[in-house]
Amino acid sequence: MFIIHPNLKLCYPSAPTQLQSSFSPPFTTPILHSRIKITSSSSSSSDNHQENLQTKSSSSAGRIKRLVLTQEGRTKLNISPDRDFYAYPRFVTHVDDGFISTLTDLYRERLRPGWEVLDLMSSWVSHLPKEVEFKRVVGHGLNPQELAKNPRLDYFFVKDLNQDQELEMENCSFDAALCTVSVQYLQQPEKVFAEVFRVLKPGGVFILSFSNRLFYEKAVSAWREGTGYSRVQLVVQYFQCVEGFTQPEIIRKFGGGGGGGGGGQADQKLPFSIGWIMRLLGSLSTSDPFYAVVAYKNFKPIYE
Numbered sequence: 599m600f601i602i603h604p605n606l607k608l609c610y611p612s613a614p615t616q617l618q619s620s621f622s623p624p625f626t627t628p629i630l631h632s633r634i635k636i637t638s639s640s641s642s643s644s645d646n647h648q649e650n651l652q653t654k655s656s657s658s659a660g661r662i663k664r665l666v667l668t669q670e671g672r673t674k675l676n677i678s679p680d681r682d683f684y685a686y687p688r689f690v691t692h693v694d695d696g697f698i699s700t701l702t703d704l705y706r707e708r709l710r711p712g713w714e715v716l717d718l719m720s721s722w723v724s725h726l727p728k729e730v731e732f733k734r735v736v737g738h739g740l741n742p743q744e745l746a747k748n749p750r751l752d753y754f755f756v757k758d759l760n761q762d763q764e765l766e767m768e769n770c771s772f773d774a775a776l777c778t779v780s781v782q783y784l785q786q787p788e789k790v791f792a793e794v795f796r797v798l799k800p801g802g803v804f805i806l807s808f809s810n811r812l813f814y815e816k817a818v819s820a821w822r823e824g825t826g827y828s829r830v831q832l833v834v835q836y837f838q839c840v841e842g843f844t845q846p847e848i849i850r851k852f853g854g855g856g857g858g859g860g861g862g863q864a865d866q867k868l869p870f871s872i873g874w875i876m877r878l879l880g881s882l883s884t885s886d887p888f889y890a891v892v893a894y895k896n897f898k899p900i901y902e
């Protein structure tokens with residue numbers, strides 16, 4: 599794993615003091631000395647998921663109570679290394695304006711100024727509200743050129759989470775973790791969610807969002823073969839398999855149009871008739887459906 603500033607200046611491990619002075623809290627000291635390692639890819643990690651329910655940082659990662667995916671459920675049609683697939687930058691947006699506007703509203707509602715935010719599986723665009731200032735936004739993804747262009751990232755690192763799920767950061771170092779339209783590519787979601795749990799502060803939030811678009815050949819089979827409903831349930835299970843996350847909230851919004859609604863309606867709170875009509879309208883709509891699953895580490899804080 600290596601860390602690069604958006605201006606593409608590499609933070610070399612040989613200059614730990616420089617690094618420490620610029621971002622000491624989220625990263626563990628040993629990483630400062632070994633970060634330049636670039637993980638190589640192979641297809642083997644998807645085969646050894648039964649070996650151990652704990653992540654590498656087993657003493658502190660969230661405890662995995664059970665595995666959600668079968669071995670078959672983790673498979674991809676395209677088994678070439680993910681790093682190769684993302685080797686060239688794609689300066690595109692993966693979802694439409696309505697989806698992005700809904701997501702930004704959700705972030706506006708759930709995130710607070712001054713927070714430390716981890717944006718997993720990120721790219722060149724940020725969906726964070728422009729007017730909100732955070733203490734630090736750390737990005738992660740597979741393509742350094744995309745990440746270097748992302749205007750909201752203070753730092754970023756490149757790591758294939760299907761090869762190694764360990765996030766080389768201190769326990770309890772982020773107020774929020776985000777993952778947008780990417781969870782379908784994770785072959786070891788249980789371990790990744792356990793690591794996110796570990797790096798979140800108590801009361802920290804993990805916001806997962808997705809639509810129905812995907813790089814089909816790179817999505818795991820459990821996702822490819824699912825429906826919108828079953829994909830939501832899959833993400834709910836990813837949360838539930840890690841001890842300590844609060845009951846996941848499901849947020850759905852169909853029909854696009856962008857903006858409004860504080861990040862979409864929590865569907866389970868709607869009277870049946872309205873929810874049914876919204877789903878019907880959604881099924882007729884050509885805009886990208888919005889799904890988010892949100893849970894907190896240990897408890898959901900109340901902000902005045």
Ligand SMILES: C[S@@+](CC[C@H](N)C(=O)[O-])C[C@H]1O[C@@H](n2cnc3c(N)ncnc32)[C@H](O)[C@@H]1O
Nearest residue numbers: 680692719720721739740758759760778780783
């Ligand atoms: C559809 S893009 C979404 C990018 C960004 N979250 C957004 O909203 O525009 C999927 C992202 O997942 C990341 N990704 C895919 N497979 C990955 C893997 N095995 N490990 C880490 N990141 C991966 C890629 O870097 C890519 O940027």
